[in-house]
Amino acid sequence: MKKAIWLVLIGLLIISMLLVSCKSSTDKIRVATDATWAPFEYMDNNNNIIGFDIDVMTAIAEKQNLNIEFVNVAWDPLLAGMAQGTYDCAISSITITEDRKKAMLFSDPYFVAGQMIIVAKDNTAITSFDTLTGTVGAQLGTTGEMEAQNAANVTVKSYDEIGLAFQDLMNGQINAIICDSPVAQNYVKKNQDKLKIVGDMLSSENYGIAVAKGKTDLLNKINAGITAIKAEGLIEELSAKWLQ
């Protein structure tokens, strides 16, 4: 009798262990994003994360039957978290770079952007990369910051959030900002009386979806999703929706 009870208990234990392991395989895929980068990833007035990237990732998830959940994380911890495998993947206007490839996997490119210089509307001194002077703002750990560091005779001021850099620029605290073209164009469009873009695009950069090392199955699904949405013309559609 005692033996029978033990067998039942052990049986129940095994079943519950199996249920736990099944559950984890259907758990949501955690997609990190730094929602401070309009119009690609930002918060609307109701605290929903929206933008070009959010639509891209949602469409990929629909195509590939992925159960995703967006997690809003600041840029610096986002890159660190991707390197440590804290998140399954990240979509956040992330430029594919050789250096980052050492710490995470990247999907095929889904968008091309470049760095741009923004100054106050009445600034006549700065007209290009070579005429940059004073303090140049950028988001910490971005390709815009790297670009600023390449400029001669400037002090680089790094911000956790690009919005704070734009506040400083509009208040006359700094002389210029270098950031991704969609973000630069969006700020200038919203503040046409205060800001302008000067000079040429400084770079050509491919955005990719970062995937935690080892998650090659997820990477393959994301790439298949990207191929499918590109074939449907969704990137052009979303460009018209978010970049006008």
Ligand code: ARG
């Ligand atoms: N494309 C730039 C980079 O990869 C900046 C991306 C910043 N993205 C953001 N959501 N803050 O360095």
